[in-house]
Amino acid sequence: MAFFGFKDIDKLSEVDMAIYRFIVDHDEQVPFMRVRDIAKGAHVSNSSVMRFIHKIGYSSFPEFKVSFKNESQDLMRSKSDVLKIITRDAFPNDIEKTIKLVAHLMLDADNIIFFGMGGSGAIAEYASRQASSLGFNSFAVKDPFYPLIQQLRNTSNNVIITLSVSGKTNEIIETLNNFVNSADTIMASITGNVESPIARMGRYALTYNIPETRIHKYYDLTSQVPCVYIIDGLLMELHNQDVDRQMP
Incomplete structure (x- = not known):
């Protein structure tokens, strides 16, 4: 499973996309958030967040947060100095x-x-x-x-x-x-x-x-x-x- 590499974006509903965009825009805060924090930020219900979590392949919210944090850290390491092409x-x-x-x-x-x-x-x-x-x-x-x-x-x-x-x-x-x-x-x-x-x-x-x-x-x-x-x-x-x- 990979949040940032999720391939079936076209299968997400408008509510799902609102949650997805909120998580992407707040990637540093998400590992410390609760379900209701994400729901409030994305202007959706708690149940909508959980349905989204299950839809992208996670069995629970804690599993999603651990996986998301690791994936986010891996991306940050791989992106280090990526724009320092010339001086x-x-x-x-x-x-x-x-x-x-x-x-x-x-x-x-x-x-x-x-x-x-x-x-x-x-x-x-x-x-x-x-x-x-x-x-x-x-x-x-x-x-x-x-x-x-x-x-x-x-x-x-x-x-x-x-x-x-x-x-x-x-x-x-x-x-x-x-x-x-x-x-x-x-x-x-x-x-x-x-x-x-x-x-x-x-x-x-x-x-x-x-x-x-x-x-x-x-x-x-x-x-x-x-x-x-x-x-x-x-x-x-x-x-x-x-x-x-x-x-x-």
Whole structure:
């Protein structure tokens, strides 16, 4: 039996759900409550509370309280530090300066391309959408075989911002090689590896330091929160510079 893992929520009545929500919202107090305390808090009868206890699989209220307390403590232990994903130490000391420099490049660019694969590709879409909302011509590329060199052949003043946790993805490196000596395209990167090829290929590298996590060898579960953090800071700085430029 598990209260928080109860699977038949759809079978609970409105009265049952009122009791369930009250218990969830007062999980620290429930182990010390009586039946009538829960009934009063959920605005139901004592008998409704007992019917609920039986319905979710417990034979008595004391059995429920002991089980609930143990389950709640287990959850608290498993949730410890779950939101402490990043701190300021995850970024280099000059990250704000580099953000300002990259934003300045984006400010006058004719095309802003966010380039990434997998999870980084999803963030690239987010970044390009936000940049477009700010009034800049931006699009995302998630496919390393996308004909980007052909699309930008007759353009100038382009900025490509590559997103890559490892900074070592071969397919991305092959695409970026087409722009290394381009006078019309400036490259920057957001990566978790300052020494990586992708970081070294661009003019600027916005870097962060976070442990890389993989499962089953190929699946990357490394947090993308630092990347999103940098993206939001970059877009905010871009917006601020745009506003400052338009001021008389």
